[in-house]
Amino acid sequence: MDNIYFFKEDCQFDLRKLKKHKKWLNQLADQYKYEIAEINYIFCSDEYLHKINLDYLDHDTYTDIITFDLNDSEEQNNLIESDIFISIDRIKDNANNLKIGFKQELSRVMAHGVLHLIGFKDKTEDEKSKMREAENKALELL
Template structure:
């Protein structure tokens, strides 16, 4: 494996234009570093609800819709992962949580990375810490990397 981290963005069964790739890549690398991790590779795969539902059923035995599934192939402090994100869930959740699509997308992007850094979100205190970290790092994306939060 090389010493350079690789972060890729793919789409599976949808049409989707992902903006601000270079800034997002730098942001993700910085978050990993702040959490004392390094990135070997992350493949983000944007897909539909149905595509992610099938993965959820096949690999996790869950029969519910979800916004993200993170497959962790990490070793020690080296992050390696495939992260699947339903763009339909992001849109619906943005409406439900009264936020922008972009902001919800960034929150979910970093949510997956935080899981890879060891954070959990099953218990209430874990969820609160995860949300605090998400908010902190999304603010960093906006302020340091000048990535807009989008408009409702």
């Protein structure tokens, strides 16, 4: 289970509460016949993630998650390697706006990043619907 790591940048966040998520995220990948080689979750502030969004994606917006796929293999090998940045500020605000718990929203967003790496998209309404369904199934696993 030493393939998922948690870091924090520019935020206060207790990473100890995420230990059980490692097993869950590996189960999620396995469900789709993928294997996690390595994922680095970097929890950060809105400002930290906004700067990444500007610098790397040229998007001048706040977001809850940015997923970088680091698997540069030419062939489809079903291995996941990624840096996933998550704004704790956005998670708090989204949870509040959706009237759900912080842990539930955080887990949904963590799964969202893995689902992107598996191949789920969320640009069109149909893609968003399929992504939301996959997120809900992922939360049931947890």
